[in-house]
Amino acid sequence: MFNYQFFIVLLVLTNTATQAETDPAAELQHLKAQLKALTAQVNRLEQQLQSENRAPQNKSEDNVQTEDQASEPVIRFSGDMRGRYEYIDNRGQAIRERSRIRLRLAAEADINDATSMHVRLATGGDNPTSTNLTLDGGFSRKDFGLDRAYIKHRLNDQQQLQLGKMSNPYQRIGGHGILFDSDLNPEGLSWKLAQQQWHAVIGAFYLDERKNDDNIMLYGGQVAFKHAFSNSAIQLGLGYFDYDNLKGAQPIYQNERFGNRFNNKNQMINDFNIAEITAHYDNDQLPRPLTLFSSYLNNTAADDENEAFVAGFSYGSAKKPGDWQLGYSYQYTEADAVYGLFNDSDFAGGQTDSRGHMYQFGYGLTQNTSLSFTWIDAVRNMHLGTATDYDRLMLDLSYWFK
Numbered sequence: 001m002f003n004y005q006f007f008i009v010l011l012v013l014t015n016t017a018t019q020a021e022t023d024p025a026a027e028l029q030h031l032k033a034q035l036k037a038l039t040a041q042v043n044r045l046e047q048q049l050q051s052e053n054r055a056p057q058n059k060s061e062d063n064v065q066t067e068d069q070a071s072e073p074v075i076r077f078s079g080d081m082r083g084r085y086e087y088i089d090n091r092g093q094a095i096r097e098r099s100r101i102r103l104r105l106a107a108e109a110d111i112n113d114a115t116s117m118h119v120r121l122a123t124g125g126d127n128p129t130s131t132n133l134t135l136d137g138g139f140s141r142k143d144f145g146l147d148r149a150y151i152k153h154r155l156n157d158q159q160q161l162q163l164g165k166m167s168n169p170y171q172r173i174g175g176h177g178i179l180f181d182s183d184l185n186p187e188g189l190s191w192k193l194a195q196q197q198w199h200a201v202i203g204a205f206y207l208d209e210r211k212n213d214d215n216i217m218l219y220g221g222q223v224a225f226k227h228a229f230s231n232s233a234i235q236l237g238l239g240y241f242d243y244d245n246l247k248g249a250q251p252i253y254q255n256e257r258f259g260n261r262f263n264n265k266n267q268m269i270n271d272f273n274i275a276e277i278t279a280h281y282d283n284d285q286l287p288r289p290l291t292l293f294s295s296y297l298n299n300t301a302a303d304d305e306n307e308a309f310v311a312g313f314s315y316g317s318a319k320k321p322g323d324w325q326l327g328y329s330y331q332y333t334e335a336d337a338v339y340g341l342f343n344d345s346d347f348a349g350g351q352t353d354s355r356g357h358m359y360q361f362g363y364g365l366t367q368n369t370s371l372s373f374t375w376i377d378a379v380r381n382m383h384l385g386t387a388t389d390y391d392r393l394m395l396d397l398s399y400w401f402k
Contacts, residue, residue, distance in 0.1 A: 079105040080400035084132065087393040090349065090380075100132040104147065114154045118166075122147035128253065129181035129345040148185050162190045169201045170222050171237065173278040174293030177344030178310045178331055179241070184342055186218070198225045207243070208252050216252070217244040224278070231285040239276035243339060247271035247301070251341075258340025259333075259352030261305070261384075270336045271301040288316040288325075299337050305353070305383065308337035318362030318370045327360035335384055348378040348390050355382050356390070372396045 081103045088096040106120035124131035125143040133142050150164030162169060168180055169190040175182070188205035200223040208216040224237035248267050251257055261269050274297055281292040291314045299306040312329025333343065335353040348354035356378025363371050376392040 073109045073111070075107055075109045077105070077107050078400075078402045079103070080398065082396055082398045084397075085395045087391075088349075089389075089391040091388045091390070099135045101135065102131045102133065103144070104131060106148070111151075116152050118148060118150050118152060119146075120148035121145065124183075127345075128185075129183050129342060129350065131183050158194055160192050162192075163188075166190065169203055170220065170239070171201075171224065171278075173237070173280055173295045174291065174310070174312055174314070174329065176293070176295070176310050176312065176329060176331075177347070178295060178308060178333060179274070179276065179297060179338055180342055181345050183345070188218075197227070198223065200224075207246075208249070214245045216246055216249060218242070219244065222276070232281070232283040234282075235278075235280040237276070237278040237280070239274075239278070241272070241274040241276070243272040243274075245271075246339070253341055256341070258343070258350055259335055259354065259380075260340045261335050270299070270306075272299055272336070272339050273301040274299050274338060286315075290315050297337055302336040305335040306337050308333040308352075312358070314360075316362075318364045318372065321364045321366050321369075323364040325360070325362040327358075327362075329358045331356060331358065331378075346374075346392065346394070347376055348380050349392075351380050353382055353384050354378050354380045354390070368400050370398050372398065 082101065084100045084102070086096070086098050086100065088098075090096075102123055104120055104122040106118070108116055108118045110116045121144060122131040123133040123142060123144055124147075125133075125145070131147065146165070148165055148167060150162050150166035153161045153163075155161065165185055165187045168184055168186060169192060170180060172180055172182065186203065186205040188203060190201060190203035193200045200221070202221040203219070205218040205220075206215060207218055210216070218241065220239065220241035222237060222239040224235050226233055226235040246268055247270060250266050250268075251262075255266075263269050276295060276297050278295045279293065283290040293313070294311040295309060297308040308331075310329055310331045312327065314325060314327040316325040317323050318325040331344075331347055332355040333352045338352060340350070340352045343350065343352065347358065348356060356376060359375045359377070361373045365371055372395075374392075374394040374396070376390070376394075378390045378392075380388050380390045
């Protein structure tokens with residue numbers, strides 16, 4: 001900044017030198033008064049100028065910082081990869097052995113304080129209930145496609161909306177796939193409400209858009225009530241899932257029936273309006289966490305072959321190095337109790353009209369790495385056709401990051 005005081009003093013001294021001979025005493029007093037007045041004026045001008053310059057500059061910097069922060073949303077990445085060896089003994093067919101991989105990469109970002117975007121890519125082609133990819137085909141390139149793409153909008157601390165191809169909003173009791181496979185990602189709209197003692201979910205989803213007929217839809221809702229004790233909790237739930245326009249439709253995916261019943265024109269003979277009752281118990285008092293679960297399902301749109309249930313437990317956790325987990329469940333599914341395309345694709349090969357046991361063991365190897373073993377001992381065609389044994393062994397090595 002220019003030094004005004006120095007400039008004024010220089011002018012005064014110069015003027016004094018030129019006029020010193022006229023009247024030195026009077027001139028000196030006059031110049032002192034002028035210097036004092038001018039110095040005060042300069043100080044006022046400097047303060048005013050600094051004040052005017054400072055406010056706009058700081059305001060501009062604040063605006064730039066805010067705009068930069070708003071234009072740079074934080075993107076959060078996560079993913080997992082799994083290697084699997086499978087041994088399948090479906091009686092009457094050749095024993096099958098195969099190795100498979102699964103890769104999933106996800107990203108999410110906040111659009112604003114209430115809205116976020118979620119995207120995930122995965123292996124597995126277009127199969128709605130499997131992201132596994134079999135190692136074969138002469139080292140050919142493998143399919144890797146859109147697995148999820150949805151918007152999540154938080155209405156408040158208790159409510160949220162999801163729109164798009166989303167993670168399954170419905171609770172899978174005990175993590176079991178008797179109704180919905182773990183890889184299933186519905187497409188449509190869902191609303192969630194979470195309270196301290198209960199939560200609810202409703203949704204509307206597109207199964208098949210048809211040019212010359214009504215669309216095949218799924219409308220479903222769940223409500224669950226939870227009561228917590230000192231070191232445990234129990235949850236009871238109800239659900240209802242209405243598949244609209246399935247009766248009379250042909251198979252949606254690759255002409256597969258998955259155990260459901262069809263007529264001689266390859267048309268589904270029943271609709272699916274499935275009522276669900278669930279129970280879930282957690283206990284943290286034991287050396288390792290214990291979970292007990294059960295679910296009963298009834299397709300009210302079918303007169304027979306319409307019941308299913310599952311019951312089981314898990315003990316422990318394999319998420320940390322050195323931890324282990326045991327699990328067991330028994331599943332019973334009649335032919336038209338659930339929609340076959342969406343139920344567990346591993347149990348009995350994804351077929352309804354089946355029953356059997358599932359045994360599981362998991363062990364945490366290192367950070368974010370686990371090893372697990374699953375044995376499915378099932379019976380297919382238990383009521384319709386000839387009952388046959390079905391065994392499936394799966395050895396998984398899983399990695400993940402967040």
